[in-house]
Structure formats: C-alpha cells, structure tokens
Amino acid sequence: MDKGTRFIIVSLGGESYAMPITRLLEIAVPQAIKQDANLTEVFEGKFEFRGKWIPVLNIKKIFRLTGKPGTALLVVNSAKGVLGMLVDAVTEIIDTAQQPVPVPRGVINPTLQYFGGILRHRDNLILLLNEDGLLP
C-alpha cells in the first residue's frame, strides 16, 4: 500500500508549485471563460463547471508575476468553494511520503496565506499552494 500523498505539479512563470491531488476536480481547457465585470482584477472571469459558474483566478496576478494568464485551467475544491485557477502547465503528478516543510519565518508577511509549505522534488524546491488562502 502506498502511504504517500499524491500531488499535482504545475508551472507558473517558470517555477513549480504543487497542490494535493485530492483537491483537484478537473483540468480543463480555458476556452469558455466568460468576462464578468463584477469580479476583481485577480480573476480572469467565470467558467461553467457542472452546470454552475465558478470564478477563475489568474494566479500570476495574485503573485505579481509577469506574462500572460496560464493556458491550463485547474478546477479546485477549496474551503471557500469551487474555483478555477489558471497555470502555465501541468507538468507531473508525484507520490511522496514527505511532510511539507513550513516556509521559514522572515520570508513573507505571515498574513499572506498563499503557501502551505515546501516540498523537495528532483533537486528543486516546490511551493505548495494553499488553495484555501488564494481567494481574496
């Protein structure tokens, strides 16, 4: 039996981020994103998912990364409801028994809850996205 946790690894602005796969509902093509003037600028629009409209986050805007919004749409179950998020690409799915290491103190303002920890993978450090802390 595999006791590890399965994570989806995505790339954003050339760096890798991870999310537990249990939170992922679907990977979609962001063709049908509709503009919605009621959403703030961190949203790219809304997307119809299983008969309901969900907000779609442009994570690059939240993280102040440059470049176009990503071209892969992840539909994610967060504590604040189902949401979509745009990433550049889904690169792989990994199984790991690692416990994520907390982000050290003194790196980021502790009120920003975007990262749930750090994973090591293939000589790289991967930031774990906290899907519950992404929505404003």
Add this chain to the structure above:
Amino acid sequence: MKSSYLLFLLAERLFGVKLMGAIEILPWRPSRRVPLSYSYVEGLLDYRGAIYPVHNLAKRLGLSKAGPIGFTAGQLESAAGEQSIILLEENSVPFGIVVDSIMRMMSLDEPAAAPEKVRGVDPKYVKGFSREEDQEIMILDFERLLHAD
C-alpha cells in the same frame, strides 16, 4: 573575551559575523523565489538537508542606496556572479546572507556598545563596532535582522 568572527565585505564596508555553530560559504547561486516575499529575500536554498532563506543583506540594510558604489538592483543582479552566500544559524534558525566577498576569520573582542548613529545603516541592526588595526568592523545583530516581522 575574544570570539571568532568571519569578516566580509559588502558595499565596500567591512562587516563581521560571530561564529556560533556550523557555517558554510558558497559561491552565489539563484535561490527558489517566493512570490510576494519581502523585497530583500532572494529566495530559499536547499543545502544539506536544511532550507535556508537567503537574505540580500545590502538590500536589507539599505546599502544599495547609501553605499559608496551607489549600485542599483539591476547592477546587483549582474554583479551577483562574484558574490558569496554565507549560510549560518541564529538560535538554531538557519539562514543565508549574500555578501560581496569573504575576507577572513579572526578573533575579536566583544564589540563596543551599539552606537546611536551609523552612517548609511539603520543602527537598530548594528550590535557594535570592533577594530582591527585601523579598520572598523561593523558587527550586525542578526537576531533583529531576521525577525523584523
């Protein structure tokens, strides 16, 4: 009482850091950037089983403005290839600092009390000064530097 210090240069000033435990000196390398991190944090470095936040000490101390070189962030980036990263610990918390060059190890007396005014550096980050012949060595207070938040 004398203790061992590692002396390094940053923006043409001489600094000293007290050697408490293990210390590693690496050629500068890129760290894993963390979006929205403090502007003086270059990122995270995974080295021998520990994850070190790497602080750009010149930015942290505001030396990029007041330093005699007057370099900008862009020039800092391009000069980065010649810099070093010192990995150390303060109260068993690992961290790294980016410095211009490593000078040498030496034994110094406890620094004289923190001065009220320090040219170009916020005095709250300065523990005091030591002297070696005619050179003034600024001893930094890393506990304050690390836990400003």
